[in-house]
Amino acid sequence: MVNEDLVEVFKALSHPIRIDILDHLKSQPLTTSELSEKYDVSRYATMKHLAVLVEANLVLIRRKGRLRVNYLNVIPLQELYNRWVSKYEAPHANSLLTIKKLVEGREGNRMEQTKEIKMGTFQIEQDIVIQAKIETVFKAITEDISSWWHFRVGDKESQLIFEPHLGGRFYEDWGNGEGTLWGTVTYFKRNDEIRLNGLLGMSGAVNSSYSYKLIEDGEKTILQLSHQAVGILEPHWEEAHRHGWNELLQENLKKFIEQK
Template sequence: MVNQDLVDVFKALSHPIRIDILDDLKKQPLSTGEITEKYDVSRYAIMKHLNVLVDANLVLIRRKGRVRLNYLNVIPLQKLYNRWVSKYEAPLAQGLMQLKNLVEEREEEKMEQTTERKVDSFEIEQEIVIQAAKETVFKALTQDINSWWKFRLGEESSTLIFEPQLNGRFYEDWGNGEGALWGTVTYFKENEEIRLNGLLGMSGAVNSFYSYKLSEDDNKTVLQLTHHAAGILEPHWEEAHRHGWNELLFVHLKNFIEKK
């Protein structure tokens, strides 16, 4: 992240309404009209705030017909965290992890007792810039996926395979004919776009679709992720996938490509 990017992010976070808008978008994407209804200011003022957030890449705009939907993009916040926060965590890591594990165990017990799945949906939009050509990024998303996709449904030693073609599979091979399907390719345009249908660790009555779109800008590639899921969802699945995508794309994929 160059210094001007940092300036834009800090500027975006300097106004309480913009912070509140980001909190609202953390829950779900909202149209500009829906955001305006939440605040006692004019639509023009909200548009100005949104433009500042867009300039800082904290909000992504996607259009559905005549409606402008605004999505939270957590990548710039992750960059701030990595630059100033993460390196100070090491001395406290062991104690914090023990506390974290204890709290999570208690929360899981509560959820098992009181929480039920319900029919719901979520939409995740993320966008990252990678210092490489589209062809390099596309190759990493397909041929090299076993090298950077760190999540596994089986053993850590299992192999991830992506078949780069329509109806191709993205699957995890455990050996001896065993494994797990992460997704099936429903749209494939080389160096441009991939769409898949796959549960991505969820289970049950769920429809889940995710896609990658690539565009090149001055020897850099903008990778746009979209993930939609609907069905009988557990409450934590949206947040887990939001953080999971952020880790996979911003940390693992980006580092794999840029440090080669």
């Protein structure tokens, strides 16, 4: 994160309404009208606050027909955390938190067993700015995926293969005809967009799709990730995938391309 971007983030976080907006968007994406109804200020004032958050890349706008839907983008906050917090965490404090979560998790599991299984949904939107041309980013996604996609279901020696065409597979090859399917390409436009259907670590009655949209911005490329899932979802899956995408794209893919 360059210092100019950092200034925009701190500016965005300097007003209580803007912090409150981020808290609301953490729970779920909301339209501008839905956010306006939560505050005793005019719609115009709410839109001005949203504009500051968008400028800092903390909020992403996706249009659905005539609606403007606002999504939390966690990447700038994760960068702040990586720069100032993560390096100074006390190991013993982290261990205590782990124990606390473990105990609370056991109690929660007892309660959870009495609840009905329910349908759920989530949508993750992230924008990653990469200092490279579109062609370079597209090649890294389709041809060099084993170099930065470090998640594996099998052992670390398994190979990741992306077949760059409509109907192609993105899969993990364990050898001897064994492996696992990460996704199937449903839309493929070179140097523009790729869409896939795939469970991405989830299991059971779930429909999951994700896409990469590339936008040229001078010498930079904006990679827009969109991931939707609907079905019988475990409570932790949304947060796990949000963190996983940030790690894969912001930390791994971006560094892989920019440090070549």
